[in-house]
Amino acid sequence: MTKQIIFAISLIITLGVFAYTINRLASYFRFTRPAFPVRNFGRRFGIMMEVAFGQTKIFRRPVIGFFHAMVFWGFCVILLGSVEMVIDGLAGTEKALKFLGPVHDFIMASGDIFALIVAVAIIIFLFRRLFLHISRFEGIEMKKRSHRDANISLSLILLLMLSLMSMNLGYMGYRETAGGQIDGIYPFAGMLLSVFPALSAETFNTIYEVSWWAHILTIFFFANYLPYSKHFHVFMSVPNVFLTRLEPLGKLDNMESITREVKLMMNPETAYAASPSDVPPQRFGVKDAEDATWKNYFDSLSCTECGRCTSVCPANITGKKLSPRKVMMDLRARMKEKGPLIVRSRSLSGGKEVNDNRSLLGDYISEEELWACTTCNACARECPININHPSLIVDMRRYLVLEEASAPGELKSVFNNIENNGAPWQYSAEDRMNWAKDMEVPVMSDLFARGEKPEYLFWVGCAGAFDDRYKKVVRAFAKILNHLKVSYAVLGREETCTGDPARRAGNEMLFQMQAMHVISTLKGYDVKKIITACPHCFNTFKNEYPDLDGNFEVTGYVQLLSRFIKEGKLDVSQLKGTKITFHDPCYLGRANEIYDEPRHVLNSLTNNFTEMDRNRSFALCCGAGGAQMFKEAEKGDKEIFIERTEDALKTGASVIATACPFCMTMLTDGLKYKNKEEEVKNLDIAELVVQGLGI
Ligand code: SF4
Numbered sequence: 105m106t107k108q109i110i111f112a113i114s115l116i117i118t119l120g121v122f123a124y125t126i127n128r129l130a131s132y133f134r135f136t137r138p139a140f141p142v143r144n145f146g147r148r149f150g151i152m153m154e155v156a157f158g159q160t161k162i163f164r165r166p167v168i169g170f171f172h173a174m175v176f177w178g179f180c181v182i183l184l185g186s187v188e189m190v191i192d193g194l195a196g197t198e199k200a201l202k203f204l205g206p207v208h209d210f211i212m213a214s215g216d217i218f219a220l221i222v223a224v225a226i227i228i229f230l231f232r233r234l235f236l237h238i239s240r241f242e243g244i245e246m247k248k249r250s251h252r253d254a255n256i257s258l259s260l261i262l263l264l265m266l267s268l269m270s271m272n273l274g275y276m277g278y279r280e281t282a283g284g285q286i287d288g289i290y291p292f293a294g295m296l297l298s299v300f301p302a303l304s305a306e307t308f309n310t311i312y313e314v315s316w317w318a319h320i321l322t323i324f325f326f327a328n329y330l331p332y333s334k335h336f337h338v339f340m341s342v343p344n345v346f347l348t349r350l351e352p353l354g355k356l357d358n359m360e361s362i363t364r365e366v367k368l369m370m371n372p373e374t375a376y377a378a379s380p381s382d383v384p385p386q387r388f389g390v391k392d393a394e395d396a397t398w399k400n401y402f403d404s405l406s407c408t409e410c411g412r413c414t415s416v417c418p419a420n421i422t423g424k425k426l427s428p429r430k431v432m433m434d435l436r437a438r439m440k441e442k443g444p445l446i447v448r449s450r451s452l453s454g455g456k457e458v459n460d461n462r463s464l465l466g467d468y469i470s471e472e473e474l475w476a477c478t479t480c481n482a483c484a485r486e487c488p489i490n491i492n493h494p495s496l497i498v499d500m501r502r503y504l505v506l507e508e509a510s511a512p513g514e515l516k517s518v519f520n521n522i523e524n525n526g527a528p529w530q531y532s533a534e535d536r537m538n539w540a541k542d543m544e545v546p547v548m549s550d551l552f553a554r555g556e557k558p559e560y561l562f563w564v565g566c567a568g569a570f571d572d573r574y575k576k577v578v579r580a581f582a583k584i585l586n587h588l589k590v591s592y593a594v595l596g597r598e599e600t601c602t603g604d605p606a607r608r609a610g611n612e613m614l615f616q617m618q619a620m621h622v623i624s625t626l627k628g629y630d631v632k633k634i635i636t637a638c639p640h641c642f643n644t645f646k647n648e649y650p651d652l653d654g655n656f657e658v659t660g661y662v663q664l665l666s667r668f669i670k671e672g673k674l675d676v677s678q679l680k681g682t683k684i685t686f687h688d689p690c691y692l693g694r695a696n697e698i699y700d701e702p703r704h705v706l707n708s709l710t711n712n713f714t715e716m717d718r719n720r721s722f723a724l725c726c727g728a729g730g731a732q733m734f735k736e737a738e739k740g741d742k743e744i745f746i747e748r749t750e751d752a753l754k755t756g757a758s759v760i761a762t763a764c765p766f767c768m769t770m771l772t773d774g775l776k777y778k779n780k781e782e783e784v785k786n787l788d789i790a791e792l793v794v795q796g797l798g799i
């Protein structure tokens with residue numbers, strides 16, 4: 105009875121402290137902003153089973169992933185055993201779930217085996233942390249406290265496993281020595297017992313009792329230590345994966361408050377009456393913790409500080425200040441600092457704004473960090489618990505641009521150019537068709553005037569229209585369309601920037617103005633199908649325009665080429681012996697999961713296709729996305745495009761194939777920098793197909 109009373113008191117204290125902590129952390133959710141409605145439970149459940157319980161993203165690094173997965177699965181099994189211990193502790197029973205028969209045997213056996221496996225994995229983790237200086241565990245955000253916290257948590261888990269093993273040993277030893285029945289199966293404890301010195305039944309019982317208490321009290325302590333440590337992810341990661349943002353990685357969320365402003369500006373007469381949800385937020389974008397969405401905050405609480413995101417971030421790899429892990433840790437730290445002040449202010453003065461003269465943006469995260477992001481989504485793709493960093497980074501850029509009119513000078517020029525010329529560069533719309541000089545390229549307005557309607561609109565894009573190198577690519581693609589007699593037309597002078605660089609640089613107002621203008625032009629021509637020549641335009645049309653009522657069937661030119669080849673319409677011959685490698689553009693690959701089509705086209709053209717070490721979803725960004733194309737890179741040790749060019753050169757390929765105007769510019773610059781432009785050619789997939797067709 106004494107044991108039961110002590111146990112019950114310990115449990116009540118544990119649950120009480122835990123509830124207090126969780127309530128405090130949860131109270132901060134009340135003043136975060138809305139993110140997305142949580143629907144599609146079936147799909148969410150599937151993602152949770154695959155990513156959280158199946159540990160699929162952890163296995164992207166197979167060796168260490170294996171050990172981590174073992175720890176996770178071991179924890180799940182051991183947790184079931186712990187439920188029985190709580191029942192035993194409260195009811196004064198022993199092995200209360202033994203009535204489950206084989207199920208109980210299974211839980212006990214797997215818990216016993218996993219205790220050993222988890223202990224071994226934890227010793228490996230501790231060894232790596234203490235002696236191997238893994239670069240992923242370093243960084244300015246990884247203060248001494250972070251390392252100490254990780255080591256304490258790992259040591260506690262090790263203690264849990266050791267106590268479980270000795271508990272099982274004591275239990276089996278006692279039952280075998282005293283001659284009682286053994287409930288459950290304990291393969292490892294049985295093995296251990298066979299080599300263990302013979303002890304009295306009483307000694308085995310003492311080992312059992314001491315280990316039982318050590319195990320359960322460590323669980324109780326650990327449960328209350330976790331919310332103050334990075335290992336809070338033990339509780340948060342599974343729900344965080346369930347609450348994954350379901351949109352493609354390339355899609356940025358629409359700012360409804362801006363949509364309303366733009367609609368009012370463009371058409372004041374038809375402006376709709378404001379509903380409560382239309383009320384503009386106190387400020388646009390994210391300046392401080394309370395401007396973040398509940399999902400950003402959930403992400404920050406779930407972050408394990410594993411550094412997988414930072415280890416693949418092109419900005420971080422090349423020595424810039426940006427670290428996506430730090431962004432998450434900073435939000436969590438700032439909320440911890442400001443949250444109590446807001447809660448207190450709300451209870452005392454009903455919600456007056458709190459100003460402690462500090463903010464997330466500025467005191468924690470610098471503008472330099474934010475402007476270094478290429479929005480390549482490598483971090484989000486890599487994060488084992490589906491945290492999305494780029495959306496928060498862009499939201500902070502939105503604050504800078506929309507509220508402070510602050511952006512690097514080159515980006516301000518880009519905004520002006522888009523606003524005045526409809527392109528990021530200072531070219532006149534009159535010159536938009538120069539790329540098609542001496543070619544038969546149908547223009548939409550001409551066709552309409554003749555009462556004709558093409559099947560496709562070919563969206564050329566600003567680079568295709570104005571960049572001398574990329575003009576050759578769109579010419580090549582138009583040649584193929586003409587060769588196949590595809591029914592298409594271009595907008596010509598009516599084409600304008602989709603707004604992609606403006607949106608990624610935080611100028612949501614300009615993006616939406618451009619988007620609404622484009623959508624209205626396309627609707628005027630009753631366009632249904634669009635072919636894009638640039639992955640950034642593709643992403644914008646496919647993923648972002650639907651939020652603004654622009655719904656079209658969008659196909660990227662590489663997908664179309666692959667389809668034509670599969671259908672036997674494009675009979676390309678092999679470019680004999682040419683060794684080709686392919687650089688995956690971020691907005692084709694990670695943003696939209698298009699990896700196979702470019703490889704299918706290239707494999708039709710050569711029998712000597714070779715991959716870079718970092719390919720497909722692991723591919724390194726070229727450094728131009730997120731409007732980086734138009735500005736100087738932030739200070740670092742190296743330019744991203746040089747790092748990527750080195751990846752390509754390492755393959756020994758004579759052709760680096762690309763499928764994006766920005767990637768083409770960066771890799772061409774990389775080849776020049778490396779003095780390799782004579783030996784290695786940077787060609788677009790469309791140009792290679794034209795070579796293969798001999799047209
Ligand atoms: S989106 Fe790319 S550049 Fe930006 S933080 Fe993530 S990995 Fe780094």
Ligand code: SF4
Pocket residue numbers: 406407408409410411412413414428429432486487488489491
């Ligand atoms: S954000 Fe994800 S990948 Fe990055 S440190 Fe946190 S858990 Fe790891």
